[in-house]
Amino acid sequence: MGFAGRVATGAGPEEAWRVARRVEATLRTAPDGVFWDADRHGLLRRAWSLLDEIRPERLGPEAGRDLCLLFVAEDGGGVGVAGVGLGAVWGRFDDTFRALVPLGHPLLGLAGRPLAVPGVLTLERRPQLVVAAPAGAEPVLPDASSFARRCGDRP
Amino acid sequence: MTALSDDLLRGLDPRRDLEVLRGALAQRLVDGPPVDGIYDWLAARDPVVLAELCVGPRASGGAVAVRAALRQLSALERVLGPAPLYRRLADLGGEAAGEALDAAIARHPDAGWLPKLSVAVEGVEAGRRHLSALRGRTGYRAALRAWVDARQPGAVVREVVETGDVAGLLVLIAADQRAATVSAAAGLLEAAPDAPVVPWLAAAWGPDLDALLTDVVGALQRTAALEALGAWLGPTPGAAAARLRRLGRA
Numbered sequence: 288m289g290f291a292g293r294v295a296t297g298a299g300p301e302e303a304w305r306v307a308r309r310v311e312a313t314l315r316t317a318p319d320g321v322f323w324d325a326d327r328h329g330l331l332r333r334a335w336s337l338l339d340e341i342r343p344e345r346l347g348p349e350a351g352r353d354l355c356l357l358f359v360a361e362d363g364g365g366v367g368v369a370g371v372g373l374g375a376v377w378g379r380f381d382d383t384f385r386a387l388v389p390l391g392h393p394l395l396g397l398a399g400r401p402l403a404v405p406g407v408l409t410l411e412r413r414p415q416l417v418v419a420a421p422a423g424a425e426p427v428l429p430d431a432s433s434f435a436r437r438c439g440d441r442p
Numbered sequence: 443m444t445a446l447s448d449d450l451l452r453g454l455d456p457r458r459d460l461e462v463l464r465g466a467l468a469q470r471l472v473d474g475p476p477v478d479g480i481y482d483w484l485a486a487r488d489p490v491v492l493a494e495l496c497v498g499p500r501a502s503g504g505a506v507a508v509r510a511a512l513r514q515l516s517a518l519e520r521v522l523g524p525a526p527l528y529r530r531l532a533d534l535g536g537e538a539a540g541e542a543l544d545a546a547i548a549r550h551p552d553a554g555w556l557p558k559l560s561v562a563v564e565g566v567e568a569g570r571r572h573l574s575a576l577r578g579r580t581g582y583r584a585a586l587r588a589w590v591d592a593r594q595p596g597a598v599v600r601e602v603v604e605t606g607d608v609a610g611l612l613v614l615i616a617a618d619q620r621a622a623t624v625s626a627a628a629g630l631l632e633a634a635p636d637a638p639v640v641p642w643l644a645a646a647w648g649p650d651l652d653a654l655l656t657d658v659v660g661a662l663q664r665t666a667a668l669e670a671l672g673a674w675l676g677p678t679p680g681a682a683a684a685r686l687r688r689l690g691r692a
Contacts (some may be wrong), residue, residue, distance in 0.1 A: 300644070304640070
């Protein structure tokens with residue numbers, strides 16, 4: 288399972304770093320607790336459950352109301368995409384990006400911890416890459432010249 | 443030789459009697475009364491002649507002459523572009539060259555030609571006077587960027603390390619100055635091992651920090667900095683391993 292996100296947007300770099308590491312460390316334990324439902328759906332349920340256990344005040348000044356997360360989980364049966372606080376989601380297939388869902392799809396929605404376990408978008412074909420724009424940002428894919436950098440990928 | 447009085451000099455025609463003025467003022471700059479009164483008169487009467495005397499091809503050089511010229515900058519800038527004016531003043535100024543640079547910084551803090559002038563005056567210390575003059579002012583970040591654009595990122599690195607201000611680090615990252623970013627980050631950590639350099643790097647560089655931090659680890663010299671950095675390297679296994687190797691624990 289891979290994940291990316293945006294946390295503690297109103298915090299300074301130090302607090303945002305701490306919150307990001309806290310969320311990252313928590314989510315990295317997701318596979319450890321999966322025993323009887325070790326498929327992609329089980330992993331995602333476990334990730335949401337772990338996220339729910341983090342106390343709100345430990346998610347930054349907005350207490351997690353600004354949380355944006357993208358999960359991609361894969362097993363032998365396919366790829367599942369889930370998230371919260373997403374404004375648009377794209378997948379790269381054959382080196383070309385295309386939107387995975389149209390505007391208004393349940394995968395897209397407001398930031399903040401979900402009240403119930405979100406649904407999962409199942410992809411029959413494995414994308415080379417999945418990227419998302421956080422809710423509130425312009426739902427436009429960055430152009431090729433700045434794409435890698437906008438995703439935090441620098442040589 | 444008897445110095446000509448201010449009243450006598452003011453009776454001259456500046457252009458017709460240029461050489462008389464030049465001789466009289468050159469004498470004064472060596473051992474006579476101040477030239478400021480005559481310079482003030484020339485600034486009002488004929489600033490072109492003032493410029494000829496202060497910075498022309500046959501201008502008197504030396505600190506005293508240039509300091510007197512620096513008191514006439516408003517008039518001189520009316521007839522000369524600032525870039526060649528300050529370069530000439532710096533060239534003529536001897537030990538007052540730095541004062542010419544300071545005047546240029548004070549009057550044109552965001553000029554694109556400042557880095558070149560600074561390099562000519564300060565050499566390896568280029569940027570020190572400019573950046574220190576602008577610390578805490580609104581143009582500070584633009585000045586940092588100007589030094590990067592002038593291909594002098596070392597000036598920004600030094601500024602970051604000496605001030606502990608991460609503003610320069612962010613400018614280096616925004617300009618894709620990877621090597622300078624590594625130097626600045628390492629310098630910050632050497633100076634203050636507990637400084638939260640890594641969160642700032644993450645905020646500006648992005649989440650994929652491992653390779654960058656591995657280079658930072660390689661640039662660190664002090665054991666204290668290497669020890670303290672360990673607290674930040676949880677999500678960057680490559681950098682964490684490099685740190686342990688540097689500390690002889692791997």
